[in-house]
Amino acid sequence: MTEAQLCYSVREGVRQHTDDTDISDRYIMYLFNLKRSKFLRNDLNNLQKTIDQSVIQTLCMELEEVHINECNVDYDCGTIMRTKLKLPSPIELHLKSAVINVKPTNRLAVPFNFVNKTQAIWSKYSSFGRSIYAFLDNDDYIYLVSESDAIKLIECISVSAIFEDPMLLKDFNNCCGCQIPKPCYDPLTTEYPLQAHHVDNITEEIIKTLIRKLQLPEDETNNADDK
Numbered sequence: 757m758t759e760a761q762l763c764y765s766v767r768e769g770v771r772q773h774t775d776d777t778d779i780s781d782r783y784i785m786y787l788f789n790l791k792r793s794k795f796l797r798n799d800l801n802n803l804q805k806t807i808d809q810s811v812i813q814t815l816c817m818e819l820e821e822v823h824i825n826e827c828n829v830d831y832d833c834g835t836i837m838r839t840k841l842k843l844p845s846p847i848e849l850h851l852k853s854a855v856i857n858v859k860p861t862n863r864l865a866v867p868f869n870f871v872n873k874t875q876a877i878w879s880k881y882s883s884f885g886r887s888i889y890a891f892l893d894n895d896d897y898i899y900l901v902s903e904s905d906a907i908k909l910i911e912c913i914s915v916s917a918i919f920e921d922p923m924l925l926k927d928f929n930n931c932c933g934c935q936i937p938k939p940c941y942d943p944l945t946t947e948y949p950l951q952a953h954h955v956d957n958i959t960e961e962i963i964k965t966l967i968r969k970l971q972l973p974e975d976e977t978n979n980a981d982d983k
Contacts, residue, residue: 757955759785759923759943769963770970779966787965789921791958792950793847796918801850807918811949812856814916815928815940817841817898821908837907842896844924846917856916858890858898861931868900868913876901922949 757765763781770779799805817839824836846854857867868890871879876891879901886904890913893899898915900907912932919925925941948955 757948758945759948762788762948762955762959765959766962766966769959770966778970784962785923787962788948788958789923791961792922792954793920795954795958796847796950797849800847800852800854800918803851807856808951810947810951811918812916813919813922813925813940813949814914814930815925816861816912816914816930816932817843817928818912818932819900819910835908837900837910839898839913841928843892843898843915843917844928845896845920846892847920853892854918855892856918858916859914860910861912861914918949 759781763784766784767779796811800807818841819837820840821835822838826836826838848854853870855870858870859865859867868888869879870890873891873893876889876899879887879889880903886902888900888902888904888907888910890898890900898913900910900913923941923943926939926943928940929937930940931937950958
């Protein structure tokens, strides 16, 4: 469902069809994002559950060469590759990262080794030191390190993750330097990244929240499936 469809379902539930409603679409989507994070964290912190592809978003990020001091990494090289922009915050999980993969923009390319900062530092002592390692630092930039100079030829990367606020991806494109870039998230046309059963549950929760906020009589026979 798109944002407009989600908001319409909620308005149907609280019978707010007029233009002078006190509840804005922006506020409804704010509630959706809050509750989406809660539901997804519960799912993803259960290691026995697989990640549903519908909640993963992908964006492309250009790289630049920066001094090694930018990220305080004890590496032999004087410079390191870093994304030009900060990555929107992935959902914070207990035992794993919400970043699914970091890879070249070629669809068939093998993902880089996505590790934490400490593992990236020690990668130079590995027998696979000439492989490319990526990590997300505390400053929200993604860095790439490798013993191979070929790393400096990488101009753009593709990042797939489960983000705290999926709507922030409207400011990112699906490719770097392409003639007709397409936003990674379009509020008018993009499907909101959440499984259908969670959409139904969250819609019901938001309707109950707004009914209390608007001090409306609650319809005991109403449910989110009545559209």
